[in-house]
Every structure is written in C-alpha cells, then in structure tokens.
Amino acid sequence: MSRKPIIDLKLGESDFREIFEKKVAFFEGALHGLNYEWSDFSRDFHGINPVGGEVRFFQSERLSPPDYLVAIEENQNVIHEYKVEEIEERFRQGASLVVNRFDRYSVLGSRVCSDLAQISKNIVLGNAYVSKGRSRTFGSHWDRHCVFAVQVIGKKRWKVYRPTMELPLYNQPSTLHKSNGVDPDEKLELVVDRVLSPGDILYVPRGWWHETETVGAEPSMHISCGVHTLRLHDYLRWVLMSKADQKIELRRSVSSPEEFGKQINFALKVFAEECAKDENHQQYSLERESLYKRNKLVHFENFISENFRAEE
Numbered sequence: 001m002s003r004k005p006i007i008d009l010k011l012g013e014s015d016f017r018e019i020f021e022k023k024v025a026f027f028e029g030a031l032h033g034l035n036y037e038w039s040d041f042s043r044d045f046h047g048i049n050p051v052g053g054e055v056r057f058f059q060s061e062r063l064s065p066p067d068y069l070v071a072i073e074e075n076q077n078v079i080h081e082y083k084v085e086e087i088e089e090r091f092r093q094g095a096s097l098v099v100n101r102f103d104r105y106s107v108l109g110s111r112v113c114s115d116l117a118q119i120s121k122n123i124v125l126g127n128a129y130v131s132k133g134r135s136r137t138f139g140s141h142w143d144r145h146c147v148f149a150v151q152v153i154g155k156k157r158w159k160v161y162r163p164t165m166e167l168p169l170y171n172q173p174s175t176l177h178k179s180n181g182v183d184p185d186e187k188l189e190l191v192v193d194r195v196l197s198p199g200d201i202l203y204v205p206r207g208w209w210h211e212t213e214t215v216g217a218e219p220s221m222h223i224s225c226g227v228h229t230l231r232l233h234d235y236l237r238w239v240l241m242s243k244a245d246q247k248i249e250l251r252r253s254v255s256s257p258e259e260f261g262k263q264i265n266f267a268l269k270v271f272a273e274e275c276a277k278d279e280n281h282q283q284y285s286l287e288r289e290s291l292y293k294r295n296k297l298v299h300f301e302n303f304i305s306e307n308f309r310a311e312e
C-alpha cells in the first residue's frame with residue numbers, strides 16, 4: 001500500500017534539476033503533518049543499541065562510551081545503560097547528540113528519507129542531531145554529499161557559504177582544506193543566514209561550507225538527510241577495479257617510452273567501451289542499492305489493518 005508523502009517541496013522535476021548540486025534552497029513548512037515531540041524522540045532513541053556505533057555524543061569533542069554508558073552484568077550477559085544524570089548535566093552545558101542512520105530506527109526518519117529519495121531519485125540516509133544551549137559543536141565544514149536539513153523540533157540557525165571546491169568526492173573532506181587555512185567566517189561569501197523552524201527544510205549542495213547554532217537556550221532536533229548520488233568518478237573506478245582487469249589490453253606493461261602514447265590511447269578506448277556497457281551500469285547500480293537497502297523499517301501501519309479487513 002502506498003502512503004501519502006509527508007514532504008512537498010513544490011518543485012517540478014526540471015525545477016529540481018535547476019537547484020540540485022547548484023544552489024542552496026529553502027523550503028518553508030515543506031514537511032507536513034509534523035506531530036513529533038521529545039517523547040517520540042526518546043522512544044525512537046531507546047530502540048537503538050547504545051554500543052552499535054550509531055549513537056555519538058559531543059561536548060567540544062566526541063565523548064567516549066564510558067562518559068555516558070555503564071556496563072552491567074545481567075544473566076551472564078553484559079548490557080549497557082545510559083548514565084542519565086551525566087547526560088542531562090552535559091546537555092545543560094551545551095552537549096550535542098548525533099544518531100547516525102536515524103532512518104533505520106524512526107518511522108519519521110524513515111518517511112522523511114524515503115520521500116526525499118523519491119524526489120531526488122537517489123539513495124537518502126538520515127542522521128538526527130540534537131542540541132541544547134548555545135552550541136556550535138561541529139564548526140564550519142562542508143559535507144561530501146548534498147544535504148536536506150529537515151527541522152523537526154525547536155529552531156536552528158544555518159549559515160551557508162559559497163564553496164571553495166565544488167562537488168567534492170568522498171575522499172575530499174573539508175578538514176583537508178581547513179588545514180590549508182580556509183576560514184569561512186572571513187573569506188567566504190555568505191549566501192544564506194536563516195533560522196529553521198519545525199517543518200522547514202534547507203537544501204545544501206555538497207561542498208558548500210556551512211555551520212549551525214542553536215537559537216537562545218532552545219533545544220533543537222533536526223534530521224540531516226544525505227543524498228548519495230552515483231558519481232561518475234566512483235563508477236569509472238568501479239569499472240577499472242572490477243571489470244577492466246579482465247581485459248588483457250589493460251594488463252600489458254608499457255613497452256617503451258615511444259610507444260606509451262599509442263598504448264594509452266588504445267587502453268582508453270577499451271576502457272571506454274567497458275564503461276559504456278549498459279550491463280555494467282546496471283550491475284553497479286544494483287550493487288550500490290543493495291548496500292543501502294538493508295535494514296528497512298517494517299511499517300505495520302501501512303498494511304496490517306488492510307490485511308485484517310480482507311480476512312474479515
């Protein structure tokens with residue numbers, strides 16, 4: 001049974017292509033029917049294994065598990081419980097929480113990501129960010145995938161700056177560029193300075209510097225939905241590593257410096273033919289999708305009462 005989308009960006013396909021990977025866009029109140037409170041977040045949060053790697057607390061830097069977890073032996077098993085008072089105190093002091101792959105654990109997170117996947121026609125995965133007080137835990141950075149920031153509870157201020165390197169790949173994090181002395185506050189052109197309220201969505205293309213801060217003492221929760229596109233560079237590398245090694249023309253040694261140019265031209269022709277094969281493109285797409293499609297949520301509300309009615 002298909003469900004009604006909860007996100008409407010009010011964009012046609014061609015409008016979407018106009019902005020995607022090209023400019024920042026703000027969509028006011030684009031998430032509809034939002035009725036999600038802190039108690040809902042608590043319920044989602046407690047479905048997550050505290051030591052599974054998804055839960056990360058930050059206070060200036062990332063906290064280590066003993067800062068917020070206690071290990072208890074129960075029926076010969078070790079279980080982990082949160083140190084509730086310590087966590088409360090850290091949040092009073094401006095700590096933040098990040099839950100990776102929130103789409104795996106939350107019905108809201110799953111719906112938001114699946115709607116954005118429909119709209120962008122790509123794989124979309126969501127991380128939840130919770131913060132309180134005047135926190136700027138993560139500083140200025142760029143992400144290596146485009147992000148739809150979906151504000152769920154409270155408010156968050158976003159500043160976005162023009163990129164210094166457009167469309168970075170996964171091996172090109174902003175930390176490498178920061179160490180070259182780039183300071184977005186001083187050198188970059190600020191293009192968006194906006195406070196997001198519940199239901200608002202901000203699209204930030206990959207490579208665009210951004211920083212966020214909470215507004216006053218208000219707590220905030222947003223889902224940062226990363227769009228994982230198929231990049232040409234990744235595909236070419238995959239063909240080279242998993243298909244082109246079957247081609248004897250590409251396994252040959254360079255015969256002589258004089259022949260090098262000729263050999264390269266021939267090898268590129270063979271490689272280009274391999275890249276252009278539909279079957280290779282399809283196989284790569286399927287392999288990528290199967291990586292991301294594990295752990296989908298079972299939405300009982302979508303089908304269980306319907307089946308029940310049918311059996312009556």
Ligand SMILES: [Fe+2]
Pocket residue numbers: 141142143147210
């Ligand atoms: Fe980011």
